[in-house]
Amino acid sequence: DTGVSQNPRHKITKRGQNVTFRCDPISEHNRLYWYRQTLGQGPEFLTYFQNEAQLEKSRLLSDRFSAERPKGSFSTLEIQRTEQGDSAMYLCASSFGEQTRSSSPLHFGNGTRLTVT
């Protein structure tokens, strides 16, 4: 178990550019989550996948954000036309769940810190 891996650790980009982040979950986990965390706040849910299906998207996820998990393994989160307000830590987490209500905890990666200048 190598844990959840996220790349890159840091990304600095200019406003208007597109960025893409990658997440590799724990291998046997079927659920993958994306969260966003800003300074002094708790993580906010963005979206989650069960296998390759994207099951829920937060209203925080504007049309400029898109996430994929094409083969039910790794996932990518793309932000198009970045804005300064997108600056945050983007966290990925994974878990194993079989039922609608699952008590399995989420295991988090170390995050990708995005700075938009």
Add this chain to the structure above:
Amino acid sequence: GNSVTQMEGPVTLSEEAFLTINCTYTATGYPSLFWYVQYPGEGLQLLLKATKADDKGSNKGFEATYRKETTSFHLEKGSVQVSDSAVYFCALKGADKLIFGTGTRLQVFP
């Protein structure tokens, strides 16, 4: 909708002091409850969990009891150490996703 409310920090304590960080929740149904910890420069780590009413989660000397009657899940430790300095997040999990509180920073001084 589901939500979590935590006491604001920072909480500042001397080593060996007793710690309580309050957490209350609003939820439909029967969520699972969690405490996560974030040490400086590190990612979120699961500290403990409880999945039903009256369950007590415990780990590393920390404890929290799932109180349905008061909708609370307060975190306690009898004797804190400098190494416990971190940000603590209370969270609930309903159908599928975790919902977090805003976090409470704990600072422990020798």
